[in-house]
Amino acid sequence: MATAAMAYGSSIASHGKDMVNKELHRFVSVNKLKYFFAVDTAYVAKKLGLLVFPYTHQNWEVQYNRDVPLPPRQDLNAPDLYIPTMAFITYVLLAGMALGIQKRFSPEVLGLCASTALVWMVIEVLALLLGLYLATVRSELSTFHLLAYSGYKYVGMILSVLTGLLFGSDGYYVALAWTSSALMYFIVRSLRTAALSPDSMGGPSSQQRVQLYLTLGAAAFQPLIIYWLTFHLVR
């Protein structure tokens, strides 16, 4: 009866897989998520350069193609989720390595680091969503956009930790200052144009002001969280 059991098992497995897919599609639209991962090497390289040195970039507008935003492959200003995801995983592994160098490593600490960073990310995205909702700002920013923009700080974190490991505490503070200011400039410039939908020209000025305060608040929050999540690694 082995083949009968195998057939039964495979039918159970495919049934389970269908169920998982159905549940997943209720929460996450895979097509919308695929938009954020349509990247190529040139885009990633230019975006990383932009995150470290955004001061010379001129045009921050996200380009549209008949009301549909262009994917990241074709538009440098479009947000993506590949860089934040990879940066998050790299940050967790780097934290493990830094703790290992300081002889303070154990697998539980790795999990602790990962879950702390994840929780702070969730809090930040929820706070931004709440702010956007309360201010009744009508914008094109979905949850994934906010996730992407708040995930870009991990690149700065990785650079700060690396500099701190190579050059000691002074190098860490210098890198922290540089990446924080670059990131603040990047977020303010990106969100100011991204928060406006392509056909509205700003709406009432009070709404514009609230939007600006939100953006500035989000930007100011970044250096604090970068410092909080990295200083214990560069003791």
Next chain:
Amino acid sequence: MSGFDNVNSDFYQTSYSIDDQSQQSYDYGGSGGPYSKQYAGYDYSQQGRFVPPDMMQPQQPYTGQIFQPTQAYTPAAPQPFYGNSFEDEPPLLEELGINFDHIWQKTLTVLHPLKEVDGSIMNETDLAGPMIFCLAFGATLLLAGKIQFGYVYGISAIGCLGMFCLLNLMSMTGVSFGCVASVLGYCLLPMILLSSFAVIFSLQGMLGIILTAGIIGWCSFSASKIFISALAMERQQLLVAYPCALLYGVFALISVF
């Protein structure tokens, strides 16, 4: 030992739906009753797998009788029919789906990272080769005194799952989990070299760091090369190589420290 288990165990694994069976019970030869309509038919083409043309069978119920070897039955087409007797059973490796020739070819593909790879070699996902490599990796770690099979399996499971999600999101066509696990397992082979070096001399010096970096690069380069050609992703090789490098980096961490 029922001979009917052998009918489906050709080299390319197929499965038939359980609905085809109308009668589950065997009628053992005490009373010698007719063994009626045990299988309604074998439809190999339903499952969309590899079907070698000579294996297509017509939809005919098998109305032979069990344990009566003198009963005459005629298979409708000339095909390798695995009958009741012991000598007609397929060899064990073929039944399990392990084909050493294919395993060897895929190993050679990994070992020559600069050679062009054909995208179709990953169409049949076999997990036998990767299993062997995982066990060999754990064995070399054991030789160095680190009993960490659990970490190896846990990390490979999480890594395969992560790569599966990422590749599904990044590529136009999807990819199956077995394909991802198979490719990642085959490209673990250079890591076995690294951990066997760790048995002989410690890897924590400068030479060890250079060797580790080189081997991680080799593993992730060949893994990304196979993924790119199998999934037709353009200009994304470095992007696929980076998560593979992270995964193999964790394995290297286990070997070194």
